[in-house]
Amino acid sequence: MENKLTDKQKELIESFGVVQEGMGLSPASARVNALLTIADTTELTFDQIREALELSKSATSNAINNLLMLKRIGYKTKPGDRKRYFYSQLGEWQKSFIESMQGLTVYNDVIKSIIANRTKETKEFNNKLKDFTNFLTYYQEESINLIKNWKK
Numbered sequence: 001m002e003n004k005l006t007d008k009q010k011e012l013i014e015s016f017g018v019v020q021e022g023m024g025l026s027p028a029s030a031r032v033n034a035l036l037t038i039a040d041t042t043e044l045t046f047d048q049i050r051e052a053l054e055l056s057k058s059a060t061s062n063a064i065n066n067l068l069m070l071k072r073i074g075y076k077t078k079p080g081d082r083k084r085y086f087y088s089q090l091g092e093w094q095k096s097f098i099e100s101m102q103g104l105t106v107y108n109d110v111i112k113s114i115i116a117n118r119t120k121e122t123k124e125f126n127n128k129l130k131d132f133t134n135f136l137t138y139y140q141e142e143s144i145n146l147i148k149n150w151k152k
Contacts, residue, residue, distance in 0.1 A: 005039070005052060012038050013053075028055055028063035033072050036088040043076070043085035071096060094147050101143045108136045 005013070013034040020030035031053050036044060039052070050060040064086060067073040075084040089096060115129050 009038050026063065026066065028053075028059045029066045029072075031055075032060070032063040032086075033067055033088065036073055036086060037090055043087045045083045045085060049086065071099070094150070097147055098144055101140045104136055104140050108133050108140075111136075 013031060016034035016037065017027065017030040020033055021027055025033065032049055032055075035049060035052055044052070046060060046064065049055075049064070050057060053060070055063070064073070068075070072089055073086050074089055075086045077084055111129060111133050115126055115133070118126055118129075120126070
């Protein structure tokens with residue numbers, strides 16, 4: 001990386017990384033995501049990421065692929081340059097949040113299908129599942145409305 005990280009940036013990468021680990025990311029993925037959020041430049045190459053975090057090629061590759069799959073980061077290319085330039089998607093939080101809320105629909109539909117196919121003899125449990133699906137629907141709608149009304 002052209003610009004060396006300051007001690008404060010290293011500290012922030014570690015702090016933000018630990019928080020993200022607590023949210024389910026692997027240590028390497030958490031640090032890569034943190035670096036892309038904290039670095040002075042908004043786009044970093046594979047080698048810049050690997051060097052800054054002192055990760056192996058394999059760990060860097062796995063972390064980047066995981067973050068791309070989770071849509072936590074994106075990349076772009078530049079004409080005449082074969083490198084990919086990775087960037088944080090944190091700035092696109094509204095879009096990401098709405099997509100994740102909409103993703104609950106499939107989950108909720110499967111739970112509803114399970115309820116429809118469960119024995120009628122477990123009324124208490126079935127009612128708890130129905131309550132859960134009703135809450136998920138409510139949660140989705142309210143969360144999306146919250147985001148849409150955020151700047152109003």
